[in-house]
Amino acid sequence: MNYFYVILIILAMNLYNCKIPQVVENDSDLAKYLESKKYVINGYGYKKNAHLESVDINEKTDYSDGDLIRICSQPNLTSLAFKRTKIRSLSADASFVCSRSSITELALINLTINKNELCNLVSTFTNKQLTIALSGILFTDSELECISKLKLLKYISIPDRANISGESFCNFSKQLPQLLGIQLNNSNLDINGLNCIMNFPSLRRVTLQNWKNVSEDEMDKWVKEYEKKYNRKLEAQIIDPVGYER
Known part of the structure; x- marks a missing residue:
């Protein structure tokens, strides 16, 4: 490939990445906003002056890709869970920001999720030393193949x-x-x-x-x-x- 075109591709990728609104917010302000939309913060609710370390998305959550970008931008976030809800494929922006996050734990519990949606989601964390908990989802050879691409995977719970x-x-x-x-x-x-x-x-x-x-x-x-x-x-x-x- 001509070096000129290689440089153009690299510049285009950098410009795309720069467009992604990845801004670290005040934990308290973001937690207040997220709880107003029924996200569960830090397991049992956000406590004053705490870091935002875990977020659960459930059937009551008014979820959006824009929220996920804001969540994954927080430097202390280590755990993300989807419970009793339906997952859509992540946007390119959300996938990019979450791939650069501090997340080390991912849980998918009692979900309606197909193979393509699962593969799209877990591929976001290909370069993470990840613990992944799967329960109450359809899980076949196809889904197992997607998980096998997580080359840095540390712990896995496969559905019963x-x-x-x-x-x-x-x-x-x-x-x-x-x-x-x-x-x-x-x-x-x-x-x-x-x-x-x-x-x-x-x-x-x-x-x-x-x-x-x-x-x-x-x-x-x-x-x-x-x-x-x-x-x-x-x-x-x-x-x-x-x-x-x-």
């Missing part, structure tokens, strides 16, 4: 009864060597699927309860084999509801 195949899960397990923790409960995967978790070399914590096709004795044996292979203890919860930790 996820409709994923053993082959796709094993492919997924080979894509994320840095993963530290996984939760996968009420799974239809068999012992071969369980053994694929061996492909995650960095695990510190697993929650693997109520697998339909794997007994608790097999789970216990697997934990010991993982610890032997990687020569370290694994925090493992494999019995429900009491839990199991070695």
Whole structure:
């Protein structure tokens, strides 16, 4: 490609980025505005002089892309959750600003969301060391493939009864060597699927309860084999509801 055109492309990208209204606002003022639109701030409501650290978007929230740009511009924001609502694909501006945010935790709980919307949302955080919690959403091999592109993913909670195949899960397990923790409960995967978790070399914590096709004795044996292979203890919860930790 001609260097002249390369320079033009770079300049155009920089000009586009400069147009995005990314302004850090006073936490108190922004929190007051967001709560007036039924966003949930810091879990239980905003407290005076606190930083804006987490935002929940739910079925009562009067949500807009413009709000998300303002939210993701706040330097202390680390957690973003969508609960019991419908997600639209993010605009290019919102995706860009959120990709540069301090967010390290993303939760998608009891949502109406299709594959394209999920992939669009999670792709925003491709370069983040992210913890992602998924629950109450349709989750198949296609969605799992989208998640596998989060190469810096640290922890993931996969929805109960996820409709994923053993082959796709094993492919997924080979894509994320840095993963530290996984939760996968009420799974239809068999012992071969369980053994694929061996492909995650960095695990510190697993929650693997109520697998339909794997007994608790097999789970216990697997934990010991993982610890032997990687020569370290694994925090493992494999019995429900009491839990199991070695």
